[in-house]
Amino acid sequence: MKARNAMLILSFLVIRSLVFAGGSLEGSSTGTAKYHAGRGYILRPEQVVTSSFISSIDYTYPEPIGLFGISAYSGNKVISATPGSDQVFVIGLQGARLPMEKLPPLNLCFVIDCSGSMSGEKIQWVKDSFDVFLKTVRDTDFVSLVKFNNSATIVFPSTKMSGAAVRSEFRDAVGEIVSGGGTNLVAGLKTGYGQVMANYRKEYANKVLFLTDGQGGEDGMLEMAKSFAEMNINVSTIGLGVGFNEKLLSDVAKAGSGTSRFIADRETMLEVFGVGLSRMVVPLVRDLEISVRLPSGTKIMGSWGYDCVPDNNIVTCKYPVLHVGDYETIVIKASLPKFESIGVNSVLDISGIYLDFDGKQRRIPDQSMAVHVVESGKETDGYSDAKVLRIGTVLNYAEGLKQIGSLYYSDQDRMTTGEAKTDSIEKRTDALRIANTLKKELYSAEERLESEEFSDEIGLIEQYIHILGGDLDYPEEKIAELLGDRESAVRSSEQSFSERVAGLFLELSMCLTAQGKGPMVVSGFSFKDNRKTPILDFLTSCAETSFTNNTDFPVVAGHDLDKILSEQELTLSGLFETDNAIAVGKLLSARYMITGTVMEMPSSVIVFTRIIDIESSEILGATQIIVNKDKDISAMLRSN
Secondary structure, three states: OOOOOOOOOOOOOOOOOOOOOOOOOOOHHHHHHHHHHOOOOOOOHHHOOHHHHHHOOOOOOOOOOOOEEEEEEEOOOEEEOOOOEEEEEEEEEEEOOOOHHHOOOEEEEEEEEOOHHHOOHHHHHHHHHHHHHHHHOOOOOEEEEEEEOOOEEEEEEEEEOOOHHHHHHHHHHHHOOOOOOOOOHHHHHHHHHHHHHHOOOOOOEEEEEEEEOOOOOOOOHHHHHHHHHOOOEEEEEEEEOOOOOHHHHHHHHHHOOOOEEEEOOHHHHHHHHOOOOHHHHOEEEEEEEEEEEOOOOOEEEEEEOOOEEEEOOEEEEEEEEEEOOOEEEEEEEEEEOOOOOOEEEEEEEEEEEEEOOOOOEEEEEEEEEEEEEEOOOOOOOOOOEHHHHHHHHHHHHHHHHHHHHHHHOOOOOOOOOHHHHHHHHHHHHHHHHHHHHHHHHHHHHHHHHOOOOOHHHHHHHHHHHHHHHHHOOOOHHHHHHHHHOOOOOOOOOOOOHHHHHHHHHHHHHHHHHOOOOOOEEEEEEEOOOOOOOHHHHHHHHHHHHHHOOOOOOOEOOHHHHHHHHHHOOOOHHHHHOHHHHHHHHHHOOOOEEEEEEEEEOOOEEEEEEEEEEOOOOEEEEEEEEEEEOOHHHHHHHOOO
16 A cells, blocks of 8 residues: 655645734634645644634725625525525625824834744744834834743833834844743733833723744733733734644634734735734724524524624624724525525624724614525526635635545544455545545636636645545546546536526626626627637527616627727637726726636536626626536537
8 A cells, every 4th residue: 555645745835824814813723724734734623723714815895984894795696495505695894994194003012932943034034024113103102022932021111112213222122132942921921911001091002912933831821811901902912833822822812802813924924014013903893793693494504703603593703803904704604494485585684783992882784685586496506706706615625624634534543454444445535525526616716716816725635635545545547537627516407508597697687786887798608719609609698688678787789899809809718817808898988797608528518607897806706507418518519
């Protein structure tokens, strides 16, 4: 049997810098897991924190009008009336992004680990970051600096940063920090709080920024953080590298009404101490509580986010603080009950409360979201909303990694003899099947979103396929065949191809209805290789019929599109590239463009369309259906 490739080194690096992992939620689990996985390990299930994976990405929620905004998204706008329809809903929170000059004055203490493990490039990252910080900090801000190893030392006492001389003194103090010794976390945190207390002012943002790369005694840290949080002195934690106690730092930040971050490189460190500083230190609101109510009878299958608790058909999420520029993501996977009527139905209600700057409790304006309910089989395949497609793909990826890890590490004496060996083979086969499904989903999401944003994840999953295939004694040719397999399973449906296409455009029209009014271009369908077949004419005709009579979104005449394409020397297939579609849309003075592509697989056909917002350059929806390549479809695929 081939040796298990547990130490196989990837030919690429899969660390993604994970600063700003969803405001209040730690990003360390994501970064640490990817770091180890990038070196050829199958991750243990406890290493995969799904909420952290989800929160590590900025999904560009709309800029709020007030202090913060809440946006709701459904994976599909058209859902089945059949009971047990599984849906994914996303609630996005976005704190207002305010320039530095509009922020309240700061009272900060940086608490820096200078133990022996910080020697070399890590301590230099810290020093370089303070050069960036000094360009950001204002004359009205108080700053102090504490270092700790076996004990804690005040390097620079709390001082108002008014004038070049003070800044020069701070820079000199930073330059004198050297690494060595142990890691006394408690002493460092306690001393840091003392420096913030020295110049505590109610009107200031009073904060400790605690950075470490290691582990140490933790007695009393959580109680200390909670006690000072009650005085509005918060702590945010920064884990550097991969050896720190990520659970402790997350718990300290949570108790201290702060944030937790993971930093993997110098560039991310510079960002934290520079343009991203406000996302760690300046609160917008406190004690934010959001309730999401789904229809009675809904079964909550899972909820992910910061401190989210499901109860029957309601999910409640609590945030001790939301900072300037913070984004938070709540994901709910639910099995919906039977709907009594076909057509538009309310599916989700949002309410909540928070404390403003003055400590007054405010209510969040109630919000509702509706979907279009159809008979079973008329819905489309997979997520259609572009944001939910991204988030849902990350969700399925993280949960899949957990399943693979559970199967892989379920028995310690793996691949031995007899029944144990048979059981292990079955579990590895199941793990390999999950990995292959995840790989296909990741590739599909990239194709629909016209991006390579999941390349790291694809690389990791392909490495899993190598490891699992090696354990199962698969020949290299079979492993290569698995790696090249991109064909997704076809969902069972009694609907005809014409009915499935009608459902495709109903989903697309519902996505469009949620947007502001404006003219649109229907580009028509194409293959990427520009061949012409009857299926393209059929789909284009259906698209034009579906949208021509929509007065809110008047369709630009087809001959105008043909003229622009000729002038720009483009084909219809070229419009599936977002940049090309936006350029053509602007020339036609359109607000939206709908593009369509057909992909022929060995035994199936994928038809998908996208809505592109010309003004924002954002993909709003990416809808698809997958059908078997029967004799009728095969005939429509033959070239004219």
